[in-house]
Amino acid sequence: MSGVFVSRTIAGAVAIALILATRVGASAQEPATKAALPSAGPAMSVGKSFTEVGGEALYAQVCAACHQADGEGAVGAASYPALTHNARLAAAGYSVTILVRGLRGMPPIGRMMTDTQVAEVVNYVRTHFDNHYDDAITPEDVKAARP
Amino acid sequence: MAEASGLSRRKLIAMVGAAAGSAAAYQVMTSLGFAEESPYRGPIRLDGDPKGASVLILGAGLAGMTAALELHRAGYQVQILEYNIRAGGRNWSLRGGDTYTELGGAVQRCEFETGLYLNPGPWRIPYHHHGVLDYCRRLGVALEPFIQLNHNAYVHNTTGFGGAPQRIRTVKTDFEGATAELLAKATRKGALDAQVSKDDQEILIEALRSLGGLDKDLTYRAGDTSSEFRGYARDPGGGLSARPVDGAPMGLHDILTSRLWRGLQNFLLYEFQTTMFQPVGGMGRIGEAFARALPPETIRYGAKVIEIAQDGHSVTATYQDTRQGGAVRQVQADWCVCALPLTVLSQIPTQVGAKMKAAIDAVPYAASVKIGLQFKRRFWEEDEHIFGGISYTDLPIRQISYPSTGYNTGGKGVLLGGYTWNGPGSYEFTAMSPAERVRRAVAYGSQIHPQYRTEFETGIAVAWHRVPFTLGCAGDWTAAARAEHYDNLCALDGRIMLAGEHASYIPAWQEGAILSALDAVSRLHKRVLAA
Structure with a gap:
């Protein structure tokens, strides 16, 4: 190579996938001033494991950190996949494996959950956010999938 | 001491957790009893003529900019693609007037007083991080002491001593x-x-x-x-x-x-021993100084890399120019130093061998949250005689750090009102709206400092898994993953070499980023001269 940088716009590709870092529609100005006291809302976990009970609470307080409350995921320099209407959830074992083993940017947070919690949150996601997979998994399935 | 040597790795992670977590755990494992200082031994010398070879660098964090600076000095043509509209990456300070948009779309405007700031990422520099200190010296970044241990700060447990903080x-x-x-x-x-x-x-x-x-x-x-x-x-x-x-x-x-003794470990570990430093005016001063030291136009901002390809002669990166409506462009160079976080790189189609790809996919990132709170007055100094340092607690906020600057001057001040590292709380804070994180930090912190209730003014919260440019805080290696993948991650793959804190044995520390970059460019240079 000559060592000279080559920079060019790829013709016709401009229209593809213009994914902006933020979803403007979801923006909400939040000047976090004068916060009300004392704290209300769901309790936070004490100790090294999640203490939320049930799939809905686990999703809202854990999974939503990245996949967002509405399950739509998020896009920046890379993305958190949307869980809404997600065909990858069709295989029950897929989500369980990712939760207990992690996958790329996804940490193995199932290690901080009981088998029951993992099963509950997987079942919740697979039957919400426009997913309709009714073959519920059990805590035993989770136990078997752990590394 | 005898107990420490018998601790399991998991236990060690938990114990180090509050302050540096698994970022420090590996270091702790290898350093108990025979701690090694950073191997940095002064500015590197890349002798020999690269004959105008070009290197494309991905990411303008400390690793990318270290590589760019040294390669440029050695005679290479360098260019950096950076996703953000600023340099520094995780080396970053949020100051009054700044606006920050996290993944999910929530926008926070930092309303701190002029001169007050939050370092969402790195915030302290150990005396033995010779690389960071040397670049600060060379780039003119003024340092001041960072107070890690303040005997008059607190350790606090919600059940011990009736929940009353103890000095x-x-x-x-x-x-x-x-x-x-x-x-x-x-x-x-x-x-x-x-x-x-x-x-x-x-x-x-x-x-x-x-x-x-x-x-x-x-x-x-x-x-x-x-x-x-x-x-x-x-x-x-x-x-x-x-x-x-x-x-x-x-x-x-x-x-x-x-269990108040748990908090004391944070003052004993090698990583946190005195003297520690911070840049005057915020950690972000380092990234700013690096960017100034590079030739003009070296960094192309707003560049979202979407593909990395290579052949026997060159490397081509395809990116979207987010400042030009997402226009897709390409840059080609002879070599590539890729200093993108693995959370990002693992999602980019990258033409590397199976071993490196497996390594890129193998490292999840730690979850971490930092919350900065501004108060009307420096009550911790005025009422409680706490000048700098850190109080540790078992509350979800884990710690409160008092500013290591501007002592005894009256006026407003910003506390680090919460800093979590992994554990359930990191995810739970991340899942909340920024305003709710701040509200909780104030509510929890008021259990240690009741003055919070009347003195709090404004806050800002950064949850690293919602940071658009990293999607996580730092490489969270396990010993098993490191044994299997680390060498493959760091090896030169054709014309591509990785750098960053994740490619070091000091993950989550800026020293790791700098040392990995120096190691990468040294090996790359040797390869170029041999060609």
């Missing part, structure tokens, strides 16, 4: 005094006769008395001796009110069962 000074002294007394008396009773010679026992007892604040009876109790260590119930004064009053030490049982 580090007294907990540390009383714990050491009580254990010194136990060991001294056991020694005197002959409990160590089998292990320690009589002569050494006498010296041991002398040492325990001296260091533990024991009286002549080898007892740790309220009195002149212990007060010289733990302080007084009423300090010595002048005139007729001069006579000091000794305080009553806490009972060993209370200290043990309160």
